[in-house]
Each structure stands twice: as C-alpha cells, then as structure tokens.
Amino acid sequence: MNIRFIGSENGLLTFKKLLNGKANVSNGADAKDALIFEISSLEVLYKIPKRNFGVPVFFYLTTPNKTVISNIKEYRISGILFPPLNADAIMSKLVRSQTQDAAVNERDYETLRIKIIAKAENIPTLPAIAQELIKLTRNTSQAAIGQVTSKIKMDQGISSKVIKLVNSPFYGVRKEIASIDRATMLLGFSSVKNIALAISLDQYYQKPFNMYKTTGQAIWQHAYNVALISSEIGKHLQQDCDALYMAGLMHDIGKVVMVDFLVKEVEYVQDEREQLGCSHAEIAAVIMNKWSVAPAIVEAVKTHHDAGSELYGRIVATANNIDHDKENTDEYIYQLNSEHPIQDIDTLKNSIQTILSDNTDDS
Ligand SMILES: [Fe+2]
Ligand SMILES: [Fe+2]
Structure with a gap:
C-alpha cells in the first residue's frame, strides 16, 4: 500500500516509524492508495478543502485542541488517527477503507445534487403572510404594519399560535396576553412579526424526519430556539x-428537502455530504434565494x-451549538466573545437560559 503523507517532516518521520514498514509512506504525489493529513492546529485544518479526494483520506491528529476535534466532522474523510496508535490499528483502518464499497463517485454526486437542487427550487412558495412579513423592514410605514397586523388577526390558525407563544416565559409578561393587539402593544410589532414568521414556517416540517433521527416538530422547535438565541446574541453585538x-x-x-433523498440515518453534516454530496446548509441557500430572502441572511445560513x-454565520453557528449542547452554553459564548467582544455577557447568558428552559411542546 502506498500512502501519501501531507504534513511536517517530523510528522512524516514519526508516522513512518509508527507503521514500522507495513506500508510505503512518502510525501510524494504518486502515492495513490490513501492520503494522510497531519492536523497539528486549527489553522492547518482550515486549509484543507472539504471535498472528496477520490481516495480514502485520514486525519492524523497531533493536537488535543477541542475545536479542531469538533470541526473535523465537517470533512469528507474515511477516518481519524489519533494517539495512542500502533501499526496494526492504523493498517486495519487503512485496509478497511479500501475494501469498503467504493464511495459514490463524483459523477453520482453531481446527478444527486442536481436532483436535490431541482426539488429545493420547487419547494412550495411561502404562505402569503410570511412573504409580507419578510418584506417588512425596520423603516416600514405604520400603515403597512397595520395591514400586516390585521392579516395576522384574521388568520385564526396563526393568531392563536402567536398568542400562545407570546405568553411563554421568554417574553416575561406578567398577565396573560389574549389578543394580537395587546401583544403588539406590550412586546412591540417586531416580536409579533417574528413569532408569526416562525409559525408560518411550521407547515414545512409536517413530515417524518426519521433519517435525521428526530421529528419535524423538534426541528421546528430547534429552529425557533436558534432564531431567538441568534437575535439575542445580535442584540449584544449591536447587529x-x-x-x-x-x-x-x-x-x-x-x-x-434533504430528508427526501437520504437513505441512511445521518448524525452530522459530514454524513449528508457522504450520502448526497451536499449539505442542508447549501440547500437551504437555494430555498431561501427562491423565497427572495436578503443575501446577507442567506449567506449566514x-x-x-x-x-x-x-x-452572521458565526452567530447562527453559536446559537445552533448552544441549542444542541445546552450544558456548554458558556463555553460557546466565551469562544464567540474572544472573536467578537460581547457587551454584558451575563445578561446574554441569562436570556439564553430562559429561551432554553422554555420549550413549547406543540405549535
Ligand atoms: Fe444545521
Ligand atoms: Fe441546526
């Protein structure tokens, strides 16, 4: 077996020593059976393209950095090699990757991608009310706001769900709110608008999501939480x-859209890419462009x-991590804070706690 090693001279020597002659390891481009990338830092990882290399790829980890480890799942690789390692363990991983059914090749991925994008472009248009809500900007006239408010009021289904959500602890109302007008008065039009928007999207989640090992309701609730957390972070970063x-x-x-094409359960984005050659993030962008969502928002998604x-992408990623991994909220916030200083971090943490402790069970 001929293995190409991409990394430092030292790394190559150590790796060769580890393999103890059981395979040919070199840094020459002609070695075609497997590729080993030495990952010694986050910077090194970021430089590796997230594409299919056409041969089994392994990451040889020489750093204990937790961010590196959590980011690895984004890459299309056959496996990770990390200490303690011995020649037999490495060889069994390498050999297994060779005998596995050849991964779907690039051409199949391309056909699949075209099909998925076509389906994404044919996703049902947004309900009229959502389209109007999206069009509203911060300097919309009172008259336009009034018109949308009366449309929300007229739609029984939406207004009753809005009223239910405005009474959740996150909005901190003391007395129960019973009408859209009252909600607008107490919380402001922006909150009512945002809640109505969330509700108008729930129809897209009314199908099984078994391949994601979850339900449509849970994905909707997660999206709603991530929306609230992202917006809350935005407030503290003046965005x-x-x-x-x-x-x-x-x-x-x-x-x-992706769920209609998956044939195996997925856990990470990496699993989607392996099966379908694209990710739900790319496909979301296709859908959102179709819905005429502003480019900066599409890019963040x-x-x-x-x-x-x-x-914006970092903020949504942080909110997403927080909702998936609630116990480590502080860690994600501090990480973001180190890149983009957050004002009043304790208030932010408290608001996030309220959002997380406040999962509505149906809507
Ligand atoms: Fe996601
Ligand atoms: Fe997510």
Whole structure:
C-alpha cells in the first residue's frame, strides 16, 4: 500500500516509524492508495478543502485542541488517527477503507445534487403572510404594519399560535396576553412579526424526519430556539436582530428537502455530504434565494456549519451549538466573545437560559 503523507517532516518521520514498514509512506504525489493529513492546529485544518479526494483520506491528529476535534466532522474523510496508535490499528483502518464499497463517485454526486437542487427550487412558495412579513423592514410605514397586523388577526390558525407563544416565559409578561393587539402593544410589532414568521414556517416540517433521527416538530422547535438565541446574541453585538432571527429560523430548512433523498440515518453534516454530496446548509441557500430572502441572511445560513465563517454565520453557528449542547452554553459564548467582544455577557447568558428552559411542546 502506498500512502501519501501531507504534513511536517517530523510528522512524516514519526508516522513512518509508527507503521514500522507495513506500508510505503512518502510525501510524494504518486502515492495513490490513501492520503494522510497531519492536523497539528486549527489553522492547518482550515486549509484543507472539504471535498472528496477520490481516495480514502485520514486525519492524523497531533493536537488535543477541542475545536479542531469538533470541526473535523465537517470533512469528507474515511477516518481519524489519533494517539495512542500502533501499526496494526492504523493498517486495519487503512485496509478497511479500501475494501469498503467504493464511495459514490463524483459523477453520482453531481446527478444527486442536481436532483436535490431541482426539488429545493420547487419547494412550495411561502404562505402569503410570511412573504409580507419578510418584506417588512425596520423603516416600514405604520400603515403597512397595520395591514400586516390585521392579516395576522384574521388568520385564526396563526393568531392563536402567536398568542400562545407570546405568553411563554421568554417574553416575561406578567398577565396573560389574549389578543394580537395587546401583544403588539406590550412586546412591540417586531416580536409579533417574528413569532408569526416562525409559525408560518411550521407547515414545512409536517413530515417524518426519521433519517435525521428526530421529528419535524423538534426541528421546528430547534429552529425557533436558534432564531431567538441568534437575535439575542445580535442584540449584544449591536447587529441586525431581525435579520439574525430570520437566519436562525431558516438555518436548517434545507433538511426539509434533504430528508427526501437520504437513505441512511445521518448524525452530522459530514454524513449528508457522504450520502448526497451536499449539505442542508447549501440547500437551504437555494430555498431561501427562491423565497427572495436578503443575501446577507442567506449567506449566514449557508455558512452555519463552516469553520471561519463571517459574523452572521458565526452567530447562527453559536446559537445552533448552544441549542444542541445546552450544558456548554458558556463555553460557546466565551469562544464567540474572544472573536467578537460581547457587551454584558451575563445578561446574554441569562436570556439564553430562559429561551432554553422554555420549550413549547406543540405549535
Ligand atoms: Fe444545521
Ligand atoms: Fe441546526
């Protein structure tokens, strides 16, 4: 077996020593049976393209950095090699990757991608009310706001769900709110608008999501939490909270289309890429462009699983991590804070706790 090693001279020597002559390891481009990348830092990892290399790829980890480990799942690789290692363990991994059914090749991926994108482009249009809500900007006239409010009021299904959600602890109302007008008065139009938008999207989640090992209701609830958390973070970073809310709300909408193509259960984005050659984040962008969502919001969603994304993408990624891994909320906040200083971090942490402790069970 001929293995190409990409990394430091020292790494190559150590790896050769580890293999003890059981395979040919070199840094020459002609070695074609497997590729080994030495991952010694986050910077090194970020430089590796997230594509299919056409041969089994392994990451040889020489750093205990936790961020590196959590970002590895984004890559299309056959396995990770990390200490303690011995020649037999390495060889059994390498040989297994060779005998496995050849991964779907690039051409199959391309055909699949085209099919998935076509389906994403044919996703049912947004309900009229959602389209109007999306069009509203911060300097919308009172008259336009009034019109949308009366449409929300007229829609029994939406208004009763809005009223239910405005009474959740996150909004901190003391006396129960019983009408849309009262909700608008107490919480402001922006909150009512955002809640109505969340509700108008729930129809896309009314199908089985077994391949994601979850339910449509759970994905919707997760999207709603990520929307609230993203917007809350945005407030503390003085960013456009409504835009971040919308990005959070739609960040996983791609799963609505992807789920129709998955044939095996998936756990990580990496699993989607392995099966279908694309991710729910890319497909979400197709859907959102179709819905004429603002480009900055689409970009944030498209990059919510990428390392090194721009601020909005980072905020949505942080909110997503927090909702999936609630116990480590502080860690995610401090990480973001080290890149983008957050004002009043304790208030932010408290608001997030309220959102997380406040899962509605049906809507
Ligand atoms: Fe996601
Ligand atoms: Fe998510």
